[in-house]
Amino acid sequence: MSYQLxxxxxxxxxxxxxxxxxxxxxxxxxxxxxxxxxxxxxLYLALMILPIYWLINMSLQTNSEILGSMTLWPQNLTFDNYxxxxxxxxxxxxxxxxxxxxAMNMLITICVALPAAYAFSRYTFIGDKHLFFWLLTxxxxxxxxxxxxxxxxYYSVGLFDTHxxxxxxxxxxxxxxxxxxxxxxxxxxxxxxxxxxxxDGYSFPRFFVKIFIPMIRSGIGVTLFFLFMFSWVxxxxxxxxxxxxxxxxxxxxxxxxxxSGIDWGTLAxxxxxxxxxxxxxxxxxxxxxxxxxxxxxx
Amino acid sequence: MSLHLQNIDHIVNGVPHISGIDLxxxxxxxxxxxxxxxxxxxxxxxxxxxxxxxxxxKIIMDGKDVTNVSVRKRNVSMVYQQFINYPSLxxxxxxxxxxxxxxxxxxxxxxxxxxxxxxLHIEHLLKRYPQELSGGQQQRTAMGRALVKDxxxxxxxxxxxxxxxxxxxxxxxELRDLFKARNCIAVYATTEPNEALALGGNxxxxxxGKLLQYGPTEQVYREPNGRFSAEMFSEPPINIVPGQxxxxxxxxxQSLHFPCDDQLKRLEPGDYDFGVRASHLTLQPQQAxxxxxxxxxDVAEISGSETFLHVHHERFxxxxxxxxxxxxxxxxxxxxxxxxHQLYAFDKQGHTVHIPARQGGAAHG
Numbered sequence: 001m002s003y004q005l006x007x008x009x010x011x012x013x014x015x016x017x018x019x020x021x022x023x024x025x026x027x028x029x030x031x032x033x034x035x036x037x038x039x040x041x042x043l044y045l046a047l048m049i050l051p052i053y054w055l056i057n058m059s060l061q062t063n064s065e066i067l068g069s070m071t072l073w074p075q076n077l078t079f080d081n082y083x084x085x086x087x088x089x090x091x092x093x094x095x096x097x098x099x100x101x102x103a104m105n106m107l108i109t110i111c112v113a114l115p116a117a118y119a120f121s122r123y124t125f126i127g128d129k130h131l132f133f134w135l136l137t138x139x140x141x142x143x144x145x146x147x148x149x150x151x152x153x154y155y156s157v158g159l160f161d162t163h164x165x166x167x168x169x170x171x172x173x174x175x176x177x178x179x180x181x182x183x184x185x186x187x188x189x190x191x192x193x194x195x196x197x198x199x200d201g202y203s204f205p206r207f208f209v210k211i212f213i214p215m216i217r218s219g220i221g222v223t224l225f226f227l228f229m230f231s232w233v234x235x236x237x238x239x240x241x242x243x244x245x246x247x248x249x250x251x252x253x254x255x256x257x258x259x260s261g262i263d264w265g266t267l268a269x270x271x272x273x274x275x276x277x278x279x280x281x282x283x284x285x286x287x288x289x290x291x292x293x294x295x296x297x298x
Numbered sequence: 299m300s301l302h303l304q305n306i307d308h309i310v311n312g313v314p315h316i317s318g319i320d321l322x323x324x325x326x327x328x329x330x331x332x333x334x335x336x337x338x339x340x341x342x343x344x345x346x347x348x349x350x351x352x353x354x355x356k357i358i359m360d361g362k363d364v365t366n367v368s369v370r371k372r373n374v375s376m377v378y379q380q381f382i383n384y385p386s387l388x389x390x391x392x393x394x395x396x397x398x399x400x401x402x403x404x405x406x407x408x409x410x411x412x413x414x415x416x417x418l419h420i421e422h423l424l425k426r427y428p429q430e431l432s433g434g435q436q437q438r439t440a441m442g443r444a445l446v447k448d449x450x451x452x453x454x455x456x457x458x459x460x461x462x463x464x465x466x467x468x469x470x471x472e473l474r475d476l477f478k479a480r481n482c483i484a485v486y487a488t489t490e491p492n493e494a495l496a497l498g499g500n501x502x503x504x505x506x507g508k509l510l511q512y513g514p515t516e517q518v519y520r521e522p523n524g525r526f527s528a529e530m531f532s533e534p535p536i537n538i539v540p541g542q543x544x545x546x547x548x549x550x551x552q553s554l555h556f557p558c559d560d561q562l563k564r565l566e567p568g569d570y571d572f573g574v575r576a577s578h579l580t581l582q583p584q585q586a587x588x589x590x591x592x593x594x595x596d597v598a599e600i601s602g603s604e605t606f607l608h609v610h611h612e613r614f615x616x617x618x619x620x621x622x623x624x625x626x627x628x629x630x631x632x633x634x635x636x637x638x639h640q641l642y643a644f645d646k647q648g649h650t651v652h653i654p655a656r657q658g659g660a661a662h663g
Contacts, residue, residue: 192382195349198369199376200443201399214386 052275058268066264081269091266094249095273097163101238101246102231104167105174109227110220112171113178118208120179121186122194132183135176143236146172151240161243169241170231177230178223184297185219186212218285222292225285232278249274299360299450300325301346301483306355308341308507315341316352316507323483328474328499330515331487332531338507339487343453346485347374359450375444376453379460381436383428383443389415390424393442400447414442417476434465441469445476454486458493470496491533495519503527525648528573534606534617536573536642543567543643551613556589559639562652570651573642576606576619580635588635591616595630609634 058066059081060074085091119125120132150169151160159165189212197207213220238248253270256263282289291297301323308316316338323329331339344350345357348369357365364372375396383392390411391398397407415421418438428436437457444452454473458466474497477484488494494501494515501515503526510527511518522528529535541550544567548556583590593609593616600606600623607618609632618634626632643652 190380190382192378192380193384195369196376196378196382196440196443197384198349199347199374200396200447201370202395203370211384211386215384 055268055271058264059272061265063263063265066268078265081265082273084266085269085273091252091270094247094252097242097246098232098238098248098250099277101163101166101170101248102228104163105170105231106224106227108167109171109174109178110224112175113182113223114213114220116175117179117182117186118212120183122191132179135179138176139173143173143234147236147240150237154241160241161245163246165241166238166246166248167231169237170234173234174227174230177226180295181223181226181292182216182219184295185216185222185291187297189215218288218291221285222288225281225289226292228281229278299481299483301451302358303342303346304356304358306342306345306352306357308338308345308350309353314507316345319355319507319509321502321509321512323485323500325483326481328477328484328497329486330494330497330499330501331485331504332489332491332494332501333487333504334489334530336506337504339504340455341507342504343376343455343485343487346451347376347453348372372451373447373449374451374453375447375449377437377440377444377455377457379456381428381433381440381460383436383439385428387427388424389420389426389428389431389439389442392428392439393424393446396443396447410446411442414446417445418442418472434461434469437461438469441473448480448482450482452482452484454484456487456489459489474498491519491531494531501531503530505530521650521653522642523650525571525573525644525650528642528644528650532575534576534619536575537579537616538644539572539574539614539616541570541572543570548572548638548641551611554589554591554611556636556638557587559641561655562641562643565643565651569646571644571646571648573644574636574640576617578637578640579616579618580637581618581620581632583635584637585639587639588637591634591636593632593634595626595628595632597628598624598626 057071057073060077060079061071062076062078062080065071065075120128146169154160154165154169159168193211193215194207197211202211235248235250239251242248242251249270253267253274256267256270285292303319303321306316306319307314319342331342333339341350345352348357348364348367351366355365356363359372383389384395387395393411393414394407397410402410411424412421415424418441420435420438420442423431423435423439428439431439437460441457444454458469461469470493473486484499486497488497498515500513501518502512503510503518503522505526510530511523518527519531522531525538529538539550541548543558543562543565545563546558548558548562550556550572580588591611593611596608596610596615598605598607603622605618605620605622605624607620607624607626609616609618616634640654641652642650642654645651
């Protein structure tokens with residue numbers, strides 16, 4: 001309180017010397033601009049959240065209410081849609097399948113990309129720059145291009161309709177991306193740290209695990225977020241390479257349109273459940289995402 | 299433990315970084331590598347450490363050829379110009395890491411880390427992480443890690459460059475004391491002649507990848523074996539004035555005639571480059587036969603309690619090193635006294651042909 005008082009006094013002194021605007025007017029104006037920015041921000045947020053709110057709103061209504069009239073909030077609050085998903089194994093297995101192949105993909109990708117990115121960031125070898133750029137070109141081909149060869153290949157080696165099939169297929173996009181992001185983070189670690197570790201007597205694996213990986217922890221987090229994002233939302237390859245045993249949730253959601261019409265409520269509930277993992281992952285890496293979008297280069 | 303570099307060449311992408319260096323370092327010696335940037339100091343240290351193998355030549359440690367032995371198997375330690383620590387480990391773990399890897403017992407590690415930390419005045423920071431420390435403290439941590447193991451060879455690559463002036467002097471003095479008790483070879487790279495003089499020991503003067511001179515620091519300073527060596531090892535650089543020597547006098551700039559001192563008369567008459575240290579030029583005559591020169595002031599640099607006065611004669615510039623702070627205005631005419639007894643003479647190939655005799659305490663600065 002006393003601090004505030006002092007501050008006001010100082011402000012008034014300042015005003016009396018340097019400007020004709022009285023402190024009351026000034027306070028008024030700052031308050032107004034403060035409110036204006038809050039209002040704009042609130043409006044923006046409302047617009048952004050509106051579709052998500054509508055999804056949640058729908059997921060808590062019955063089909064008849066959804067189709068009957070436009071309601072801003074559920075008139076008859078119901079959790080039946082969620083209960084339906086969690087009790088029907090053909091529904092919840094979709095989530096299990098998706099999470100399984102996404103986790104597998106993240107694991108494979110990070111295990112491959114960490115050493116590869118280290119090599120690109122620390123060593124020079126013949127064609128290293130070309131190879132590095134070639135990796136990025138893998139991201140430029142649309143997945144549809146690889147659809148037929150993958151399907152045919154996996155079918156003939158007996159990988160069709162397994163989780164690992166989808167995980168491997170997603171590696172095509174995720175490994176180059178992970179190498180690019182991780183290389184950026186690794187290159188910002190001075191090479192002298194590696195040398196100091198060798199001088200101190202660290203063996204390479206021990207240095208890598210004990211010293212190096214902790215230094216690029218945030219980079220690995222961001223990379224995992226990107227891997228998750230790509231693999232979780234990718235539907236084309238996941239759908240084509242699976243039939244029943246490893247079907248992704250995105251595919252199961254299309255089953256809601258049946259001869260008796262579309263099951264809107266269940267579809268909305270499934271949608272809500274699908275965006276939750278993404279929100280969780282974003283929450284953990286929220287401070288480092290910008291650097292990740294710049295591929296680790298600041 | 300001795301270190302002998304035999305005819306080392308190091309060529310990177312066709313560009314020679316080190317050429318033909320032959321250097322033997324004595325056990326227990328403190329060696330300063332002096333040279334400007336790009337002289338090859340860092341490269342030479344990396345070769346000594348074994349971080350890179352030389353293109354040609356051999357590195358002999360204690361009579362054993364270690365040219366291609368990896369850095370992990372050599373008992374060396376190194377401090378870099380940047381503050382290099384492991385950010386994920388505490389200061390204690392940073393310093394202890396070489397000992398932990400060598401599998402020393404816990405109690406011994408505790409004791410040695412404690413001793414080193416005390417020596418470097420960071421004993422109260424052991425639980426902190428490197429990012430939470432100031433630059434000087436970070437560099438002390440790096441030094442602690444280098445000193446904690448009994449390395450045969452300790453390399454310092456301009457460790458004090460990124461620190462402020464006061465801290466540098468303090469750490470430099472501590473460093474000298476730390477090495478008195480040890481029987482390892484210390485190599486310290488620096489660009490500053492004053493730092494080399496303050497550290498003492500031996501000095502190797504490097505220039506463009508070549509070793510110009512190696513010997514006790516005082517001797518290298520007083521008796522440079524060539525023009526480059528003399529220029530490198532004086533701050534401000536020694537003044538070089540081309541001139542002719544005849545039987546009885548030196549002529550600068552075709553018009554300035556100096557009587558020449560008895561020792562210089564022994565040289566063959568001909569063209570030479572004459573060198574005079576900035577600290578030997580004065581504004582008041584010191585001796586009866588000092589020669590007065592009419593010059594004009596270019597600029598006066600004040601550094602601490604010293605003044606570097608840049609002046610020019612008609613054809614050649616000179617730098618004076620004056621004690622105390624003096625004010626001069628630009629283009630002010632001055633008389634500068636040139637000591638004829640303190641001239642170095644270099645032949646046109648850059649070799650030293652004449653070194654002035656020592657005069658009771660005057661030759662210094």
